[in-house]
Amino acid sequence: MTQYENYKLTYSLGFEKIPEEWNLKKVKYLFNIGRGRVISQEELMDNGLYPVFSSQTQNNGCLGYINTFDFDCEQLTWTTDGANAGTVFIRSGKHNCTNVCGTLQPIKNQAHLKFSHYALQYATQFHKRPDTNGAKIMNNEMAEISFALPSQQEQFKIVEYLNYETAKIDSLIAKQEKLIELLKEKRQAVISHAVTKGLNPNVAMKDSGVEWLGQVPEHWVVAQLKFNMLDIQTGPFGSQLHAEDYIEDGIPLINPAHMVNGVLVPDSQITVDLATQERLSRHKLAVGDIIFARRGELGRCAIVREDNKGWLCGTGSLKAKLNDKLIPEYAYLLITSDGLIAELSLESKGSTMDNLNTETLGKVRTPVPPNNEQIEILNYVEQVSGKYKKLIKKAETAIQLMQERRTALISSAVTGKIDVRNWQKPNNNNEKQGL
Template structure:
């Protein structure tokens, strides 16, 4: 089923917006909301004036809502609270924060009915009479996806700040209140069904990652032959291992263990060299397409301790992705980013087998015991060099590495397909929202189908 376009359009005069329905007026966003009321952080809870403070961390960006899993409570005086209370239907906008992949300015809808205020990084926008809060939330999502907020973003000491007054000067098209409500109703229904498909793909991704991890861990701790005699390794996380394998430590199978330079490198988008950060590595897989670049001078500085050679292993020891390792495929190209280590194995050790061991659950658990830091967990080099590892004969190491390359290659294909499908569904979700809130499709006559499982509505682009 295809959704129709409106009968008559006009030029909006805004390049990114294009044509809009003729009867939709165009005016600044500030005419739809009662400004931005900044929040505050308050004091430590005192048991008397404690109230929920909504942070950017509470934003569920995928669903444009506020999550309740980890609410923070702070002491806010009655006077401070009075003008800052948020209520059901308010829009919350991120005014400070952001990051490399999450530009500041995300807007979510507060769908709850309890007393709360926003933190100092979040502001409240209250829809004016005649504006549907859910429609506005979808509209701001469309603006955010199109980076319309970008000109109003200021960068200060690594933190992005949104000039809300400037942002609300941007123009948008607004249908009648009844159309706003109908568009929101349509999008609630359709995005919910797309979200279900996205969640299914995400579950599949997680299952494939778990399978990948299990295959690696079993191969490097139990071997490939289920009939060989086993012995107790003497290490809690390893359990029984093949009787002919030797239990050793990382420091005895490596020639070199080098920590990264601790200062942040100066990146050059046109540089000839790649810097490996924790975000660029995932269970044995390097992701060069994500990597930042360095010029010759920065590369030389970053590799002054040791040049990353082919078959060296890089290991992440800090952050959300600590414990991930990967093999360097080519010399004279890569440098260590922050929180990364470089390891070079001894003769008689297969680099691929060693890399897979570092990615196993048994090795991760050894580091997990000694991780320190709550916000940025990291494992110390002294812990890493004392990891207990298995050492079968080098020919068996190579056989296990070849087996894992083959099996993981198949799993990675499935994983790639699932991630691609998830990406396509997310793109479709964004496109559907954009088409509806900018009037490229007419949903005034739309009604939810009687049956529960229906195909996602098709829509027609109007130039």
């Protein structure tokens, strides 16, 4: 891709030089700047007609639907607060925006909406508030952001070029994301088979008497979890623990959000002092305990390690101490297997959200191989997991490189570092031939 013949210096953030015919324009001269409004969870309706958009990027930022709309137009919105501050979207049709979204409606047709979308994706990164660690771009900051504006004809050409190139990259990213999902599913299937059927394909099998489990090796025991537990205890509730008991950087309380891929990741804001720890001593975690989420994502759990000793089981969790017949790491693999999660969900209590209690967990039936086989299975799983992790890491690295390529393409096009005026969309035949 060629460059423009002549450039001029601007000394503007992100636009030190631009093509000579281009001009810098501030957002406030191109758009009417507005803001969304507070929309409560209570307003959202299962049968609502019009989407409510927020700062969240999942589901394209759609929180849900209500029966009224604030906007009936095509406009740009951006996230004003939080980790995604400065993220820009195009919204169209009848819709609503929450109060963490700013709105940009074109004053006149100087700036192509899609071109402005690409340009602001690039420009906003230079204008996040330094006093908030980049977590805010409010209306006044957005108003003063400048971006480089070529002629209308060039804007259309740049949009055509970027639409085509980013679509190709997005397609490749989607394929890698699909590959990652398939690898994870395959890995989980291999693990589930190993922990429920063993490693010897020639061993004699018997009916376990448990629907989700099917047949298991003949010499394995099948027993309710409670018979392999020395203790099971829910976290504190009611008057035992209040929000005012929390301090910063104290002894961690472990709730479901703090269980990440089998590891405990505490929140420095959800902690208590030594006096509270002592008062709630029956909820202390010990090495080898397994701590479970009591609500929401059933099967979510983690093993307590040496550096977690003395932390507290939170209100949303329950903890169990196993006997020596069941190795914690093996139990973790069982509990996080698809079959047992489905069983827990079926047996759990709670009409609107799955809710696990000690009775439900204790009566779930699981296979219990001899300890030496549990160790063999764990070694096998570690080996297999390592192979899948390498493949997943390779795909994740490819995605990162493609995302960087996408960002670089956009920045080069909207700053005039490349000249796409003569670019032509390849026809299908040329693409197939690699031309």
